Amino acid sequence: MTQPAPTSTASVTAPEGLESLIADFSSDQRAFKNVPWAKVMMWIFLLGDTFVFGSFLIGYMNVRMSTQVPWPHPAEVFALTVGGKSIPLFLVIIMTFILTFSCGTMSLAINYGFRKDRQKTFLMLLLTALLGASFVGMQAIEWTKLIHEGVRPWANPMGAVQFGASFFMITGFHGTHVTIGVIFLIITAIKVLRGDLDNMRPGFLTGRKGSYEIVEILGLYWHFVDLVWVFIFAVFYLW
Amino acid sequence: MANEQGQQPSLATYLKIWGLLFVLSTASYLVVYFDLQGYLRWSLLIAFMLLQAGLIVSVLMHMLWERLALMYAILVPPLLLLTLLGIGAVEADYTFMTRGTFFGPSSPPAQHP
Numbered sequence: 001m002t003q004p005a006p007t008s009t010a011s012v013t014a015p016e017g018l019e020s021l022i023a024d025f026s027s028d029q030r031a032f033k034n035v036p037w038a039k040v041m042m043w044i045f046l047l048g049d050t051f052v053f054g055s056f057l058i059g060y061m062n063v064r065m066s067t068q069v070p071w072p073h074p075a076e077v078f079a080l081t082v083g084g085k086s087i088p089l090f091l092v093i094i095m096t097f098i099l100t101f102s103c104g105t106m107s108l109a110i111n112y113g114f115r116k117d118r119q120k121t122f123l124m125l126l127l128t129a130l131l132g133a134s135f136v137g138m139q140a141i142e143w144t145k146l147i148h149e150g151v152r153p154w155a156n157p158m159g160a161v162q163f164g165a166s167f168f169m170i171t172g173f174h175g176t177h178v179t180i181g182v183i184f185l186i187i188t189a190i191k192v193l194r195g196d197l198d199n200m201r202p203g204f205l206t207g208r209k210g211s212y213e214i215v216e217i218l219g220l221y222w223h224f225v226d227l228v229w230v231f232i233f234a235v236f237y238l239w
Numbered sequence: 240m241a242n243e244q245g246q247q248p249s250l251a252t253y254l255k256i257w258g259l260l261f262v263l264s265t266a267s268y269l270v271v272y273f274d275l276q277g278y279l280r281w282s283l284l285i286a287f288m289l290l291q292a293g294l295i296v297s298v299l300m301h302m303l304w305e306r307l308a309l310m311y312a313i314l315v316p317p318l319l320l321l322t323l324l325g326i327g328a329v330e331a332d333y334t335f336m337t338r339g340t341f342f343g344p345s346s347p348p349a350q351h352p
Contacts, residue, residue: 017307024308032309043313054320058327065331068338075271093268100264104257107299111250216301223299227292233264234288238271 042217046224049177053228056170057235063162072158074237078142092237095138099178099226102131106222113192113215121215122193128222129185132178139175143168166236174232177225181218188218248298256298263291 015023024031032040064071080090109124146167150157156164191197196210203210267287270280297303302310 021307021311024306031312032306035306035309040309043309047313047316050317051320054317055323058320058323061324062327062331062334065328066334066338068335068343075274088272089268093264096264096268097261100257100260103260103295103299104253107253107257108250111247111253114247220300223295227295227300230264230288230291230295234267234284238267238284 036213036217038213038217039220042220046220049224049228053170053173053231056173057231060166060170060236063166064160067160067162069160071160072156072163074239077146077158078237089237091138091142092233095135095142096229096233098131098135098138099229102128102135103223103226105131106219110216110219113197113212116198116212118192118195118198121212122189125185125189125192125215129182129189132182132185132222136175136178136182139171139178143171170232170236174225174228177228181222181225184218185222188214248301248304252298256294259294260291263287263294 014020024033027033075088078090078092079086079088081087082090105124105128109121109128112120112124146164151164151167153165153168155161191201191203191210192215194201196203197212197214198210200209200211202208264287267284270283270287275283296314302314
């Protein structure tokens with residue numbers, strides 16, 4: 001907020017609890033007082049994305065429950081042999097840890113962003129981008145392995161054909177989200193390093209003045225990508 | 240309280256939640272590694288999954304510190320997906336049964352009218 005909020009009766013006696021909910025939704029012009037609009041927009045976008053991924057996962061549940069052909073055992077399909085011993089889901093658990101780790105570095109970037117610590121925010125954003133890129137790289141390895149084994153969106157030599165369709169659709173969509181996240185992390189990291197956010201330099205596309213708010217909003221997106229992975233990991237790989 | 244503006248969780252809170260996320264994903268992996276079966280497997284996997292999701296949304300995504308109106312606007316609509324989940328499960332059971340009847344090993348040969 002650049003201007004101090006105009007003194008009105010609403011701000012003098014700020015309602016609490018459920019009353020604040022009703023006051024917000026019945027208010028004039030803006031529903032979510034004091035919340036930056038860009039943050040609200042990101043949340044609403046993520047709400048839409050929740051429905052996209054939710055529908056994917058429910059569709060996956062539906063085809064997995066309805067097939068008469070046995071479903072391949074994910075713990076065996078995604079096992080890797082390390083040192084002569086077969087470890088189930090070896091690559092997948094590393095990918096999970098990498099994404100969880102990147103969540104922490106993103107949180108640190110947001111935290112340093114609040115303190116307007118340019119150097120550290122940049123480093124943490126860059127680290128998050130690197131971790132995200134390595135996640136996508138490992139996913140590419142996993143895809144290559146499965147494609148070599150003959151799995152296609154329409155075919156699966158190991159059992160139910162729906163396995164291939166669900167796997168490529170769900171992990172592909174998630175991987176696309178990670179990739180887009182990495183691109184935006186790099187863009188934001190460059191903006192931070194250049195001092196765009198300190199100098200309120202207008203963005204080349206929207207012309208909005210630079211602000212550390214964008215680090216927090218990008219963080220929402222990045223954490224959401226990890227949130228989706230938690231569900232994919234549990235219901236697709238571990239189930 | 241919950242909808243105070245501008246309040247930020249401390250760095251220590253983040254780090255604790257971060258550590259907890261690692262513990263929870265390791266725990267859910269161990270369920271599969273030790274190949275637990277039956278209701279124990281499903282209940283543990285779902286519990287760990289929902290705990291992780293809750294921690295990410297409430298702390299890492301700051302939902303606990305947002306306005307109540309924003310919380311309701313974002314967290315209530317996804318509950319509709321539960322309806323889709325129910326429809327999907329009922330439909331899958333029906334398809335499974337139908338496939339068993341018409342394409343199963345003991346099904347009569349398909350008749351063409």
